[in-house]
Amino acid sequence: MRSEQHPNDRASYLVLVLGLMLWIQVSPVKSKSHAPELEVLNEAGSSRGNRSFVENMGDAGAKSVLKQALRFTTRLLQVSSSGRRKIVLVISTLPEGETASTTTIDNMSVIEISQQHLGEFQGDVTREIEGLIYEQMTNAWINGIGAAPSGLLTGIAKFVRLKAGLPPDNQFEPDEFVTSTKGPWDVGSYATAHFLVYLEDSFQSDFVALINRKMADGWDESFTWQILGLSVEKLWHEWSMAPHPSPVDSFVIGGVLSSAVVANVSSICLLVLFNLELSDR
Structure with missing residues (x-):
């Protein structure tokens, strides 16, 4: 037998349904x-x-x-x-x-x-x-703002842009790339970004992620040694002394080379030289 629904019960049900619909509309998903x-x-x-x-x-x-x-x-x-x-x-x-x-x-x-x-x-x-x-x-x-070298933080931002395959910003000057390789490794230019690519390709595939994690607690010059077990200054010197293809040519849209390829070519050459040096010792 089918039971009849009391009008008050039906009204309560409609209020409940309307209230639920209103809650769905206003509640963040x-x-x-x-x-x-x-x-x-x-x-x-x-x-x-x-x-x-x-x-x-x-x-x-x-x-x-x-x-x-x-x-x-x-x-x-x-x-x-x-x-x-x-x-x-x-x-x-x-x-x-x-x-x-x-x-x-x-x-x-x-x-x-x-x-x-x-x-x-x-x-x-x-x-x-x-x-x-x-x-x-x-x-x-990024971590380390106000503690880590500002050039390193800038270099990491450009490193991400580089890894994404995007061309340099308007402040990029070809001569600056060459000049900045003669300065410190954390100079903050695209040279620093290319160097970070080299470190990841040749020594530690998640170097940037690891150093960013360490910078959450501040900054210490020993971070790079803790991650690589090698002198980053020595690696920078060896990398900066190696010949580098023109970064401008490597960023031309539709060109033969990408920025990552430029860094990888340098990485392979330097890794061979580094291994040869170790074998001579």
Whole structure:
């Protein structure tokens, strides 16, 4: 026999269903991976930089690159993104000469890209935005800020850009690459980035991730020795003395060589020389 439903019971049921639907609408959906929320804000107004950003990438494209950069960077640095609630990319006006910056407070990171830079950039704007996002995404997860050599931190950001196969930023000068190889290993230029690729290819495949992990507790000159068991200064000297193909040619889109190939060729040559030196002892 079919039982009749009391009107009051039916009303209570409808209230329950409506309440549940409302709860679903207003409650935040928690991802199983706890990935940070990604947002893009364009505060460039009607500037030339704004037009350049909209024409070459736009909000949807930038959000897609943010997602790719987040996945790539956290995997390369071996860090978890679960502790970060939100990452915001802002196209805004920055101080003159500054192309991009990153600020992380608590569990939120804000990446700013200069609209002036985008408006004045001569070249592939899309690739430049991608490169800046990857560099600044690295800065959102890097340790040692204020303790480790600033050149090393800059070099790590450029290392990630290099590993992602993206061309150098507008500040890259061919002569600077040659000159910087004559300075310290943590000079912070693309020479440092190429050297880090060499260290990973020849000695420790996750060198950058390991040193970033150690920098969470500050900075100590012995970190490199602890990881490699070798003098990083000696390795830098040997690497910097070896011939290097032109980094500019290696970054030409559609060219024969990629930046990673350039670093790998140097790595192989130096590894052979290093082994020969050991065998002569």
